[in-house]
Amino acid sequence: MSRGTSRRRFLLGAAAGGAAALLPWTRSAFSQGIVRPKRLVLFFTPHGTIFDSGRASEKWLPTGGERDFVLHPIMSALAPYREQLILTHGIHKRHRGPDLGGPHTTGMPILWSGGGVTPDGDFTRGELPFGWNSHASVDQLIAQHLADADPTPFDSMTLGVASGGSHPGSRMIYAAPGMPVTPVSSPAAAFERYFAGSLPGEEADRERARRLSVLDAVRGSLSDLAPRMPADARLRLEAHTEAIRGLERGLQSSLSECAIPDPTTDDGLGAHIDKQSELLATGLACGLTRVGSIQCRVGENDGRVYDFLGHSVGHHSLTHREPDVPEALEQIHRFYFERFAHLLDQLSRFPEGEGTLLDHTLVVWGSDTRGWDHNYAAPFVFAGGGHSGVATGRYLRFDDVEHNRMLVSLAHHMGLDSMTTIGDGDEGEGPLSDLLG
Amino acid sequence: MLDPAIVIRAFAILLALSGCQGVVGDPVGGGDTEPEPLVCDEPPRPFPVRRLTAEQLRLHAFEVLGVDRAVPVEDEQLGTFPSNGSVAVDTNMASALSTWASTVATDAAPALVEGACSDEVDACLDHLVGDVGQLLYRRPMEDADAARLEALFATIEGTHDRTVAVQSVLEAMLQSPHFLYQVEHEGGPDRWSQLARVTFALWNGGPDAALMARVDELAEPEGAEWLIEDMLDDPRFERGLGAFAAPWLKLEQMDDTNRRTDLHGELDAETLTALRSQAREVLLGAIRGGSTYGELLTTTEVPASEPLRELYGADLVEDRGDTWRIDGSRRKGLLGLPGVLAANSGPESSSPTHRGVMVLSNLLCSPPPAPPANVTTELPEIEGATTRERLESHRDDPTCASCHESIDGIGFAFENFDWFGRYRATENGRPIDASGRLIADGAALEVADSVALADALAESGQARECFAEMWLTYAAGRSPTAEDACLMVELAGELDTPGGLRTMLVRLFSSDEFLRGELSAMEEVSP
Numbered sequence: 001m002s003r004g005t006s007r008r009r010f011l012l013g014a015a016a017g018g019a020a021a022l023l024p025w026t027r028s029a030f031s032q033g034i035v036r037p038k039r040l041v042l043f044f045t046p047h048g049t050i051f052d053s054g055r056a057s058e059k060w061l062p063t064g065g066e067r068d069f070v071l072h073p074i075m076s077a078l079a080p081y082r083e084q085l086i087l088t089h090g091i092h093k094r095h096r097g098p099d100l101g102g103p104h105t106t107g108m109p110i111l112w113s114g115g116g117v118t119p120d121g122d123f124t125r126g127e128l129p130f131g132w133n134s135h136a137s138v139d140q141l142i143a144q145h146l147a148d149a150d151p152t153p154f155d156s157m158t159l160g161v162a163s164g165g166s167h168p169g170s171r172m173i174y175a176a177p178g179m180p181v182t183p184v185s186s187p188a189a190a191f192e193r194y195f196a197g198s199l200p201g202e203e204a205d206r207e208r209a210r211r212l213s214v215l216d217a218v219r220g221s222l223s224d225l226a227p228r229m230p231a232d233a234r235l236r237l238e239a240h241t242e243a244i245r246g247l248e249r250g251l252q253s254s255l256s257e258c259a260i261p262d263p264t265t266d267d268g269l270g271a272h273i274d275k276q277s278e279l280l281a282t283g284l285a286c287g288l289t290r291v292g293s294i295q296c297r298v299g300e301n302d303g304r305v306y307d308f309l310g311h312s313v314g315h316h317s318l319t320h321r322e323p324d325v326p327e328a329l330e331q332i333h334r335f336y337f338e339r340f341a342h343l344l345d346q347l348s349r350f351p352e353g354e355g356t357l358l359d360h361t362l363v364v365w366g367s368d369t370r371g372w373d374h375n376y377a378a379p380f381v382f383a384g385g386g387h388s389g390v391a392t393g394r395y396l397r398f399d400d401v402e403h404n405r406m407l408v409s410l411a412h413h414m415g416l417d418s419m420t421t422i423g424d425g426d427e428g429e430g431p432l433s434d435l436l437g
Numbered sequence: 438m439l440d441p442a443i444v445i446r447a448f449a450i451l452l453a454l455s456g457c458q459g460v461v462g463d464p465v466g467g468g469d470t471e472p473e474p475l476v477c478d479e480p481p482r483p484f485p486v487r488r489l490t491a492e493q494l495r496l497h498a499f500e501v502l503g504v505d506r507a508v509p510v511e512d513e514q515l516g517t518f519p520s521n522g523s524v525a526v527d528t529n530m531a532s533a534l535s536t537w538a539s540t541v542a543t544d545a546a547p548a549l550v551e552g553a554c555s556d557e558v559d560a561c562l563d564h565l566v567g568d569v570g571q572l573l574y575r576r577p578m579e580d581a582d583a584a585r586l587e588a589l590f591a592t593i594e595g596t597h598d599r600t601v602a603v604q605s606v607l608e609a610m611l612q613s614p615h616f617l618y619q620v621e622h623e624g625g626p627d628r629w630s631q632l633a634r635v636t637f638a639l640w641n642g643g644p645d646a647a648l649m650a651r652v653d654e655l656a657e658p659e660g661a662e663w664l665i666e667d668m669l670d671d672p673r674f675e676r677g678l679g680a681f682a683a684p685w686l687k688l689e690q691m692d693d694t695n696r697r698t699d700l701h702g703e704l705d706a707e708t709l710t711a712l713r714s715q716a717r718e719v720l721l722g723a724i725r726g727g728s729t730y731g732e733l734l735t736t737t738e739v740p741a742s743e744p745l746r747e748l749y750g751a752d753l754v755e756d757r758g759d760t761w762r763i764d765g766s767r768r769k770g771l772l773g774l775p776g777v778l779a780a781n782s783g784p785e786s787s788s789p790t791h792r793g794v795m796v797l798s799n800l801l802c803s804p805p806p807a808p809p810a811n812v813t814t815e816l817p818e819i820e821g822a823t824t825r826e827r828l829e830s831h832r833d834d835p836t837c838a839s840c841h842e843s844i845d846g847i848g849f850a851f852e853n854f855d856w857f858g859r860y861r862a863t864e865n866g867r868p869i870d871a872s873g874r875l876i877a878d879g880a881a882l883e884v885a886d887s888v889a890l891a892d893a894l895a896e897s898g899q900a901r902e903c904f905a906e907m908w909l910t911y912a913a914g915r916s917p918t919a920e921d922a923c924l925m926v927e928l929a930g931e932l933d934t935p936g937g938l939r940t941m942l943v944r945l946f947s948s949d950e951f952l953r954g955e956l957s958a959m960e961e962v963s964p
Contacts, residue, residue: 124804166524178524181529182533184532189536192532217589217609221615236486237525
């Protein structure tokens, strides 16, 4: 399938969905408290964990059995949420086709889409050129499904922090083959993207109307020009036109019932990630969307030196020092599990039904690689969703199953139960029946 | 008339992009089969239609509206140079661009309202949509676009006021595809698209009214050459050259405050700027002055740079005021510049690997593959050892040796220079061994140091063709293909003519391939 063809299919689909999505959005389900919709959040941190079963350097797997498991100290930040977690072992990231661009590059598109990069493209890393992703990521497939069935102001909230340039090694969310979704990479930009258009009040209404007039002119100019462009550019301009429609949809309603968050934040990686978690939790609680993601940094050989942890060697170099795990690497993973725990804190702030927003939100942590030896054997942590059908408080051992089936499980959980396979790594066996319970 | 031997070599370079030759005992440059000679009647692969880079958008908006705001959108990282030619603008990117446009428009509107838009609506719109719009779009505005913008103006002036109406029209223009993209129409680039191709490549910004008035000069080969000559002499060419040189020589690695704590912790801002600008100035001088490629690689005259005087130390043998003559037995040419050496170093270490990879990838167009999975790329700590000795550990593992033989062979030749680009005769109290090995043009050559390496590169046909290939890649926004070999060989040939680098650039930017080359493929799209 050529990229052009698949893009066109995506665009036709988006246009059809767009018409429905432009209808005024009602929040009756939320405000009347009848339905507690299921939400999904994907959370990424770079370079896996300290994962090397069978060696003394193991810093990841819990001890104990399915119910009486004991968290490894590296994950101690998650201890308060022990009963809301599912830990897994034996889920493997696989994909067919050539291994282009190196494991950290390929690991990003594979993570949530289950498929690798294409061989046709202008990216270079060493001898063989490669292109963008070959498949859409599961969150976007779910978001597109929900946009048709029950639209919200935003199909998804895709956030990031220091998430790098436009490259397959720094993009994990994909709307379609060859169509990465740019993470909104600062709290200030996230506020502009998801909240600024929804401020309540008369003055805000006037500003919304003005911006809609501006965007209308922009869209007109795009629609005029697209048919006169060469084919590949025409498809990109049509997608750009859809993007403007997306902005217009974000300007349709005011959030009078929602406490607008304050996007100002302290400096530093941790503060920015935590603020993005707060914004995402607020968006989910307010019904802005049901699908979200936070990408912390990038998969592509992330050489960031964690100077605030006192380090002088970059993260990527540290990972390849295994099997002698340096203390510095443990500190990085503790730091990221603390961020993950903070996201769970934020989701727990919002009461919902008999529990909290977290009880209605399935959060999945994943990474580009497993750890020092790549290999795509994937560490995943699942949290939340206990009041929406997820059986939490378990440690599950699988016998070498493809992570594609885990992704299918996420789709089924979110109501996209027509999905039997995703990406190219599985044989269509369907969801992992034991995973979410 | 092209020398068939050169053509064959260029073809071989394009197809055999391997930097991993020269394992001891392996035949060097041993092609399995002799490549066939080129036939120069294949049209080159089309150029992609590109969205402007963040820097180009910033500069163009600044030059037209006088408001300087960074554009918060990341560029596509396409190998050596950024080129936004493959992905579409998604909603998140559109949101960031929208916020940026709003900020710029809000800042720019008051001056317009006090000027051309102070009185009659017609005069205001003539200026706003006519003059300003034409500059922002780099072409006369189409009637339908003008009508839309005028309607927008009327609507907003009705609901808000004149200032907000002006702001809104600017906001719409700054988000228009005519502003954001290098617009090219199906059927081939018109003269405005051609002018934009040249201007964004050479100036990294858009054309002004004076340049737009000269658009018809591009129609004739001689006129195009004159226009490009003038553009090379314009101060704005320094920006375009910076956009080429920073990725080409990897100077931008100096900006990484997180990784390069040595540069950012120990040097003042003035020295850092001087390191960077001196490298650009050497290239600029060589182009404007029409140096040959060999002269660029071996010059012993550099622009004077006070902040670098102490760094050069005894290497500076004669202060000629605007220029310095340096000791050519210690360092020479572009690759001997402290800025190039400092940028291609690790924190507080010389990094023969970084230097070797840069030369292989960007001066010989023979990039080594990424390190294999599951290996550490850190050097072992060995008490009292030299960098060279620590690197030798790469050779213990055959999977590392296959590439590091050719990478480090080049990098070792620069061992006389530390992380800052300072000359050193010893490391850890031991004398430096700067002997290296260069594999180029299908042959291996032992070199005593970086001076000998520079002399060898100055003679290399492969290096000349790579220089042409790098410019073509930068200008076209895509990777080179076999069909580009004919143009490349011709461009490489210009590098030894009296006009040297300058002639090559004039030839490239006035070529039919660049100016009138086809656009991105007419892809078959099935419903």
